[in-house]
Amino acid sequence: MCSHYQAEKRRKQIEKHFGIRLPPEWEPPPGGLHIYPTQMAPFIRRPPERESGDEAVPDFELVEGHFGLLPGFAKEVRYGLNTYNARSETVRELASFKNAWAKPRHCIVPCEAIYEPDWRSGQFVPTRFAAANDETLGVAGLWSPWKNPESGAWELSFTMLTINADDHPLFNQMHRPDPKRPPEQQDKRMVVILPEAQYGEWLDATPQRSMEFMMQFPAERLAMTAEPLPPKAKAARASKAPPEEPSLF
Template sequence: MCSHYEAPTAEQLGLAFTTEPFVQGRLDLWPGYIGPFIRRANEANDEGEFVPRVEVLQGSFGLIPGWSKDTKIARRTYNARSETAAEKPSFRNAWKHAQHCIIPAAAIFEPDWRSGKAIATRISRTDGEPMGIAGLWESWKNASGDILFSYSMLTINADDHAFMRNYHRAEDEKRMVVILPKGLYHDWLSAPAEESMKFMRQYPADRLTAH
C-alpha cells in the first residue's frame, strides 16, 4: 500500500504523458495533500465531433465520495483494493462509472522491514520514467458549492512479487499499486467498468529499483 509518493515535475509529466502545461504544487505528497492526476476528457473538433484527449487536474490524494460530510475521509481512502472496490461504499460509485485516472509518480515510498526496523525506501522505475499508477477519481461538493476533485491508487496482492514482497511487515499481506505499462494508458482511461479488472496486473519486478 502506498501512503507517500513523489509527484513528477510539470515538465516531466508533460513529456511522459503528453499533457498540456499546468502549475505544479508540492511534489512530496501524503494523504489529504493536493496533487495531479490525469483523466480522459472529450472536446469538440472543428466539425463538432467529440474527440478524446487527456487532461491534468489537481485533486486530493485520498478519494472523497460524494456522500462524505467532509474531507477527512481522504486519510483512509488513498488506496483502493481492486478486489473489493466495486463493493466498498467509498469507491463503488467511481468503479461503477469507470472514473479511471492515472496518478503520475516519480517514485513511491514503502517501509523495508527486513532489518527489523522500518526503513523508508524510495522505489522508482529503472528507466527513470515516471510511473503511471492506475486510480479512481471522484468529485465532491462542499456546503458552499465548491467542487474538490480527489483520487485513490488501485492496489493488488503482491505476496509472490519478487520485488514488492520485501516491503511492509513480514506478517502483513503484501500489496502493490497498479503501475500501468505506457502502452495501456489510453486503454485504461477509456475502458468500461466491466473491463477494469483486466488492467489489475503486477508490474515486472526487474523494472523497479529501490534506494
C-alpha cells in the same frame, strides 16, 4: 499500500508521456513534492468535453485533486485518510469506491517515485521505488467529484488501486504484519503501475474490462533504494506508528 509518493515534477516527462501541453504557469505541487493522504496533487484523466466529439479537445488533461477518494457522502477532507488506496478485490463492493468504479472514472497518477516501509531490519526504513529507466510511473486510479460542505465548491479527489504482491520480488519485502488486522488483510500489496502503452486503454476501459489491468509491474523495470530517515526525523517517527493500510479497507 502506498500512503506516500513523489508527484512527477518534470514538465517534459508529463508532456511526453501524455501528449499534453502544460500551461506556462504550471508548477508541480508544493511541499517538496512528497504527497501524503488528503494533500492536493495532479492526476491525468480524459477531458469531460472529449465526449462531444470535438477534435480540438486533447486526449488527456492534468487536473488536481485530494489524495484520498472523497465519495459524495464524505463530510470532510479527512475522510481521504481511509481511502487513498483501493483494494482491487473489493473496490466494486465498498461504498467509498463502487460508484467511481462503476462510472467508470479512471485516472492515472503520474509519480516520480513511490515509497513503502521496509521493516526487515526491525526498524522502519522508507524505501523508494522509481522506474529503472527514470521515466514516469503511471499508477492506475479512480477519481471522484466532491462538493465541499463548508465552501459549497466542487473539488476533485483520487485514489490509487492496489493488488496482491505476495509473490512480487520487491514489494513482497515491504510492510510489517499488523496484529490488529484480520488474516485476509495481511497480504503484501503494491499499487497498479500501468505500462505506458496501456494509458489510453485504461482510461477508456469499461467496468467489465477494468480488472484486466490489475497486474504486477515487472520487478526488473523498477529501482528500489532505501532512504533511511535522518536521526532527528527517526526520533520523531518513533513516537508514532507509521502509515499503513487504512483499517476500513
